[in-house]
Structure formats: structure tokens, C-alpha cells
Amino acid sequence: MPYLLAIVLSIFTLTGCQSAYYSAMEQVGYHKRDIMVDRVEDAKESQQDAQEEFTSALEALSALTNFDGGELESVYNNINDKYEDSEKAAQDVRDRIAAIEDVSDALFEEWQGELDLYTSAKLRRSSEQKLRETKASYKSMLSAMKRAEGKMTPVLNTLRDNTLYLKHNLNASAIGSLKGEFSSLEKDIQYAIKQMNAAIAESDKFLQQLNQK
Numbered sequence: 001m002p003y004l005l006a007i008v009l010s011i012f013t014l015t016g017c018q019s020a021y022y023s024a025m026e027q028v029g030y031h032k033r034d035i036m037v038d039r040v041e042d043a044k045e046s047q048q049d050a051q052e053e054f055t056s057a058l059e060a061l062s063a064l065t066n067f068d069g070g071e072l073e074s075v076y077n078n079i080n081d082k083y084e085d086s087e088k089a090a091q092d093v094r095d096r097i098a099a100i101e102d103v104s105d106a107l108f109e110e111w112q113g114e115l116d117l118y119t120s121a122k123l124r125r126s127s128e129q130k131l132r133e134t135k136a137s138y139k140s141m142l143s144a145m146k147r148a149e150g151k152m153t154p155v156l157n158t159l160r161d162n163t164l165y166l167k168h169n170l171n172a173s174a175i176g177s178l179k180g181e182f183s184s185l186e187k188d189i190q191y192a193i194k195q196m197n198a199a200i201a202e203s204d205k206f207l208q209q210l211n212q213k
Helices: 003-015 017-025 033-067 073-119 121-167 172-210
Strands: none
Touching: 003 121, 017 033, 017 073, 033 073, 033 121, 073 121, 121 172
């Protein structure tokens, strides 16, 4: 990223004034469409990261259910670390989705307003049609992202419950109690990953639609 662009980005990210941020970015040739593309790409990456963290947490719990001796405290610490990493990854997904919603409002509002500036009826109709198609694709993408976001909640709840339970019950009996939870957690994680992959696929479709000339 060019030096000037990096300065603008850091200033307005800190101030939180999005309208001023978009205006400033346009001054250096970085338009709302470009910001939208970057934020969708960031959301895709965050969902991929979340998949990795959830899978890593599942592997840690799997190792616990097969525990056959050793230091339980270190096993608990590893599981707790994996839970915290999963929570952070999920929050990043939520933040990325919120950022997309913010720029989409600004982008579509600007696009709609600019339709009245056309003197060519043919070009106006073409742009209006493209706007409708892009909005429809965006709606499908956002719905998929929201579904994936929602499926992260039961995963995090189960991870949190298991971590809290182990914190005060570091013994073989506790491990036995959690074995029944593992199968349910595995299914929840698999379903969450499936939904995230669906959201990533919708993101690719949206980016293709947005980049059509």
C-alpha cells in the first residue's frame, strides 16, 4: 500500500469516521468499490482462519478424550488457548462482516444517487440494471455470511463450556464426561465450516459480479 494511502487509512481507522474516511480515500484514488473488494477478500480470509482455529480446537479436545496419562494442566492450557484463538477468529469474522455492511451502504447510496446525473437514457438504464444485479448478488453473499456467523455460536458455546468444566475438574472422570460432548461438537464444527465455505463461494460470485464491466 502506498505510503500516503497507509497514512490516510491509519488516521480514519482510528477516528472511526467512515464517511470522512471514504472521502479521503477517494482523494488518493481508492474508491468505495475498491474498499468493498478488499473488505470482502478480508472476510473470506477471516472465515478461512476461523475454520483452521475451530479444527485446531477440535483436535485438542480429541487428544484430551484419548488422554492416557501425563500432565492434565498442560492439556487444559492447550485447550483453553485453542478456545481463546477460536473466539478471536470468530470476532474477526463478525467485524469483517460489519465492515462490509458499512461500505455497501455508502457504495449503493452513491451509485443510486449518480443515476440522476446521466444525460444518456441508455447508459442510465444499463447502470441501473447493473446496480440491481449487484445488490441481489450482495444480498445473497451477506445472507450466506450471516448464516455462517450464526453457526459459529454453538461451536463457541460448546468450547467455552468444555473449557470451563475442565478448569475446575482436571481429572479422569471429567474427561469421561466430555467424551459425549465431542461428537456433538464435531458435527457443529463441520456444519459451521460448510456454511463458511458456502459464504466464501457467494463472496467469489459477488466479486465477479462487482468487477463486471
